[in-house]
């Protein structure tokens with residue numbers, strides 16, 4: 001329900017997610033609070049709003065790093081659930097908010113909240129990350145987030161005719177780069193040793209990163225695990 | 236105690252002098268050496284050939300001149316390769332010793348900041364694997380990406396503060412037979428550029444004194460673990476990082492200030508890939524248009540991957556909406572290389588930038604068409620199979636503009 005002059009009642013914030021039990025909300029909150037990094041990121045909040053004045057997302061969305069710091073500090077379980085299910089994906093992770101006079105790191109809190117949202121496979125999180133799987137696939141398999149072959153006009157139409165010109169010329173333009181590790185490479189940012197990639201796959205399995213992917217996108221997990229396991233078995 | 240407005244104005248009227256003894260934070264390097272003494276980690280030392288600079292609280296930071304292992308940036312190498320080639324070209328002009336490794340992954344931090352589909356142990360293990368790979372070669376890591384640099388600084392803090400994280404990372408690294416190595420300093424390439432700026436100026440062949448530039452300081456360079464960035468009382472009174480601004484001033488460029496210098500570029504990590512309405516609007520309305528209205532620069536210069544991409548690529552759609560845009564975007568490395576005669580296409584690779592850079596080169600008196608035609612000749616040879624690609628042999632020699 002949108003907030004209007006008639007129904008505005010700051011004392012009684014509506015519970016936007018009554019379908020989720022208080023216990024479940026509390027469990028998620030405690031997962032964030034028990035992260036060892038939490039105590040480095042939140043020391044209380046003056047409610048001064050300095051973080052908001054520096055925050056790019058606050059200018060663009062209905063979003064506030066101050067509200068996040070406050071809700072966490074006050075242990076407002078219901079509000080934290082609203083934040084974890086919606087607000088966190090607005091953050092640009094620029095860390096302009098670390099100019100906080102209380103030495104808080106609201107952007108860091110968002111990172112922790114996002115990790116918990118992903119680990120618990122929240123539906124809103126799955127929805128947000130849906131269009132993003134091919135990027136995760138690339139970074140986990142190639143060790144590079146982006147590659148030249150991602151620059152396609154249908155993916156970046158708003159970047160203008162340059163993208164079309166680039167994708168038409170990509171193979172030859174990539175050969176015309178003097179850096180040895182870049183020259184001719186189109187499916188990754190640079191040439192990477194096979195041994196290096198096997199070590200990377202070991203990291204993903206050993207650290208539980210693959211379980212995170214499974215929680216958020218089982219299809220993507222199957223794709224990645226097949227390739228990685230086969231490569232690791234070959235040695 | 237009340238502070239009067241007069242007192243604040245007085246304090247702001249002169250350069251900030253920093254006393255490392257009064258620094259509000261601990262010196263992380265001392266903590267690293269303590270952990271090394273306990274046998275917990277290996278600290279890789281900065282090579283002997285280094286330059287000392289001052290950081291935010293007046294501490295000294297050692298910037299290696301050479302014998303460096305280049306931790307490349309996926310966004311630079313993938314989408315702005317002239318950024319990477321300019322960094323290497325500058326090293327080659329001075330005959331400096333470096334490694335461009337293939338035993339390197341990206342930090343994977345872009346994905347982490349975009350989707351959080353990772354965790355603290357995995358991110359730390361990726362960092363340490365790269366550092367251990369550098370250590371095996373004996374060369375010292377130099378980090379090209381601002382996000383890798385910021386992310387690694389943050390992870391270094393976490394590793395120092397949390398024993399359980401160190402133990403877990405050590406367990407994973409053991410599987411690869413690698414030790415837990417942390418370099419004595421985390422060095423961003425733009426700090427090397429800053430430290431070398433006067434040597435670049437000595438070799439400068441292109442006059443840039445007619446150029447006005449704005450600087451976008453990269454958030455992850457100086458906002459994450461802020462105390463590790465370079466500051467200089469002679470640049471903005473030590474109130475902002477000196478990196479980039481100092482370099483441009485050494486090249487004789489007029490650096491113009493604008494009101495939204497502290498704002499981020501709008502990259503947003505996930506936004507630039509899947510929610511670009513935010514990215515486009517923020518980067519053009521809060522950065523490019525403000526620069527244009529306030530100082531109308533010939534170029535804007537920054538020192539990170541995402542910032543160059545965002546500020547450059549977002550201008551096309553803003554132009555379609557008749558917004559006041561049209562500022563070419565370059566990195567400090569590309570500016571320095573251009574000033575020393577790097578070929579605009581073989582090295583600086585202007586053709587990967589989309590906002591019109593031609594007026595900027597015209598103003599510098601560089602006949603870009605001539606060099607573009609020359610580059611087209613290279614491409615023809617590559618297309619016909621007579622040449623496998625452009626190599627340093629083709630690109631090393633500086634252009635002598637007549």
Ligand code: SF4
Pocket residue numbers: 051054055056057058064065090091092093094095096097098106107108110
């Ligand atoms: S990190 Fe997020 S909350 Fe902090 S200033 Fe940037 S966008 Fe705002």
Ligand code: SF4
Pocket residue numbers: 044045046047048049050051052065066069070099100101102103104106
């Ligand atoms: S800047 Fe810090 S203290 Fe002020 S509102 Fe934001 S989080 Fe709270």
